[in-house]
Amino acid sequence: MAKIFCIANQKGGVGKTTTAVNLAAGLAGHHQRVLLVDLDPQGNATMGSGIEKADLSASVYQVLIGLASVKESAQRCESSGFDVLPANRDLAGAEIELVELEARELRLKEALATVANDYDFILIDCPPALSLLTLNGLCAANGVIVPMQCEYFALEGLSDLVNTIKRVHANLNPDLQIIGLLRVMFDARMTLQQQVSDQLIEHFGDKVFKTIIPRNVRLAEAPSYGLPGVAFDKSSRGAKSYLDFGAEMVERIKQM
Numbered sequence: 001m002a003k004i005f006c007i008a009n010q011k012g013g014v015g016k017t018t019t020a021v022n023l024a025a026g027l028a029g030h031h032q033r034v035l036l037v038d039l040d041p042q043g044n045a046t047m048g049s050g051i052e053k054a055d056l057s058a059s060v061y062q063v064l065i066g067l068a069s070v071k072e073s074a075q076r077c078e079s080s081g082f083d084v085l086p087a088n089r090d091l092a093g094a095e096i097e098l099v100e101l102e103a104r105e106l107r108l109k110e111a112l113a114t115v116a117n118d119y120d121f122i123l124i125d126c127p128p129a130l131s132l133l134t135l136n137g138l139c140a141a142n143g144v145i146v147p148m149q150c151e152y153f154a155l156e157g158l159s160d161l162v163n164t165i166k167r168v169h170a171n172l173n174p175d176l177q178i179i180g181l182l183r184v185m186f187d188a189r190m191t192l193q194q195q196v197s198d199q200l201i202e203h204f205g206d207k208v209f210k211t212i213i214p215r216n217v218r219l220a221e222a223p224s225y226g227l228p229g230v231a232f233d234k235s236s237r238g239a240k241s242y243l244d245f246g247a248e249m250v251e252r253i254k255q256m
């Protein structure tokens with residue numbers, strides 16, 4: 001049975017999509033069967049996996065409103081060996097259409113149940129808002145991976161997300177927990193980042209992943225080639241860190 005993880009943080013530009021795409025590639029690199037679900041209407045994870053979002057015959061939007069199955073909508077990221085349930089602008093409308101539907105927050109969970117035996121990991125790249133789409137992600141997941149930059153307001157920004165996760169845990173998905181906080185775009189030369197990192201460990205203990213993702217330009221360049229950073233430049237520090245993170249996640253799920 002697949003373990004399902006949301007990559008979530010209500011802030012934009014914190015490295016959710018980079019983490020989702022490269023963790024998918026990193027896990028595939030460790031022989032895991034992975035489905036990456038793009039739950040953001042921007043479709044960045046789709047494009048970053050080398051799938052053209054403009055000409056999708058079916059996407060996560062059709063899956064959520066019940067017009068297509070996950071199996072018939074998923075595509076292969078050929079460069080890195082994982083599957084993608086893609087997204088594009090259509091998904092922006094789903095928010096409104098979903099409101100009308102029964103069990104509107106459980107649509108993704110129900111859809112993913114049909115492929116749970118085909119994968120070891122299902123990763124969900126969430127949009128930068130605590131919206132009905134994100135709620136669908138949180139209801140479907142066993143856990144949340146929170147990428148964050150070690151900046152001054154990082155801890156403060158976390159409290160909304162932590163409260164949302166607590167509410168979903170209490171009311172909708174008793175399975176849900178924060179699996180871990182992932183330090184991304186990390187620059188060890190900056191004293192402030194080191195200090196915030198120390199604070200994080202003080203507050204969250206072993207909920208902070210051991211792997212640290214450095215700021216690495218190769219990770220930022222890769223999407224414009226339609227490649228995960230892990231496939232774009234295997235020898236880069238960024239690629240190696242996401243391969244390490246894949247290994248850490250493989251270990252982590254053994255304890256779940």
Ligand code: ADP
Binds near residue numbers: 016128185221
């Ligand atoms: P989000 O999905 O949270 O909005 P993204 O993953 O799209 O965030 O990242 C925001 C920007 O930061 C993108 O331009 C991305 O290429 C860049 N980026 C993400 N992680 C790194 C990293 N480790 N090193 C350098 N640039 C990064």
Ligand code: MG
Binds near residue numbers: 016017040126
């Ligand atoms: Mg994103």
